[in-house]
Amino acid sequence: MKTGYMIDMDGVIYRENHLIDGAIDFVEALAASGTPFLFVTNNSAPTPEDLAVRLKHLGMPYLSPRHFYTSALNTADFLSETHPACTVFVIGEGGLLTALHEHRIANDGIHPSYVVVGEGGATTEKLAKAHECVERGARLLATNPDNWCPVSSDKTRPGAGALAAFLEASTGRRAYYLGKPNGYMFHQARRKLLEAARGALDQFVMIGDTMETDIRGAIEAGMQAFLVLSGSTQLQNVGDYVYQPTRILESVADIVEEIRTGKPSDRLDSPVFGNGNGPREKRHGNRFRTDHPSWDKPRPRPAMTK
Numbered sequence: 001m002k003t004g005y006m007i008d009m010d011g012v013i014y015r016e017n018h019l020i021d022g023a024i025d026f027v028e029a030l031a032a033s034g035t036p037f038l039f040v041t042n043n044s045a046p047t048p049e050d051l052a053v054r055l056k057h058l059g060m061p062y063l064s065p066r067h068f069y070t071s072a073l074n075t076a077d078f079l080s081e082t083h084p085a086c087t088v089f090v091i092g093e094g095g096l097l098t099a100l101h102e103h104r105i106a107n108d109g110i111h112p113s114y115v116v117v118g119e120g121g122a123t124t125e126k127l128a129k130a131h132e133c134v135e136r137g138a139r140l141l142a143t144n145p146d147n148w149c150p151v152s153s154d155k156t157r158p159g160a161g162a163l164a165a166f167l168e169a170s171t172g173r174r175a176y177y178l179g180k181p182n183g184y185m186f187h188q189a190r191r192k193l194l195e196a197a198r199g200a201l202d203q204f205v206m207i208g209d210t211m212e213t214d215i216r217g218a219i220e221a222g223m224q225a226f227l228v229l230s231g232s233t234q235l236q237n238v239g240d241y242v243y244q245p246t247r248i249l250e251s252v253a254d255i256v257e258e259i260r261t262g263k264p265s266d267r268l269d270s271p272v273f274g275n276g277n278g279p280r281e282k283r284h285g286n287r288f289r290t291d292h293p294s295w296d297k298p299r300p301r302p303a304m305t306k
């Protein structure tokens with residue numbers, strides 16, 4: 001049975017600027033065994049080239065841009081497939097701007113079809129401009145639903161979800177969120193893996209550390225979902241979710257032997273989990289915009305003066 005792997009990055013391969021133990025062996029085993037794999041990330045700020053360089057500095061020199069699929073690429077794929085002649089006003093960084101440019105999607109600060117919100121790049125002026133564009137009829141699209149993103153073990157930064165929330169509040173319009181767990185992200189990642197394997201894949205596995213994005217999206221897309229405990233999720237919180245991972249691993253180190261030999265490892269689903277070390281404490285507030293049950297109450301309109 002030939003398997004294609006989608007792999008989240010932060011909390012799975014590295015944390016901050018340190019590789020997680022076993023990550024190099026894991027990726028080398030994938031490469032050596034000819035197993036198709038794709039890094040799938042919600043971070044829309046870097047380009048695939050940036051990510052390849054980052055992992056090169058961390059000790060993985062053999063990765064190329066084709067090994068990465070970001071929510072910025074997903075957004076560009078989505079717009080070029082569903083609305084090829086559209087124009088956009090963008091709040092975001094290089095990865096998003098480059099992806100849209102490569103798909104020949106034009107920037108438009110006057111009457112764009114969409115306001116696209118990604119990671120970073122926001123100023124008060126840009127948010128005000130985006131607000132005006134939505135008021136004039138532009139649709140609101142966010143590259144990913146993350147309200148915040150980890151920077152270090154005790155520090156986070158605002159994510160694309162928080163910027164989209166600003167515009168949702170100011171315009172009264174609901175944003176559409178691409179990236180994980182949106183099924184379009186998994187659909188396109190699966191398509192890329194199939195292309196790389198020339199169609200010869202029997203099953204797909206998503207490996208991630210976040211229940212709300214990696215595991216939820218994979219389950220909803222009908223894929224295997226492996227949760228690693230090397231990132232943001234603690235074992236004692238897994239039972240809180242309706243959707244459950246198909247396997248729980250301490251880290252990607254647990255499946256290196258399985259990938260090398262093709263035989264399941266006896267370290268899978270180990271009962272030694274739950275010793276409480278490693279993962280971050282749960283942070284207050286919903287991490288993802290898609291978790292808000294009812295944000296779309298109509299905004300009271302001001303009395304219009306003409």
Ligand SMILES: [Mg+2]
Nearest residue numbers: 008010011209
């Ligand atoms: Mg992660």
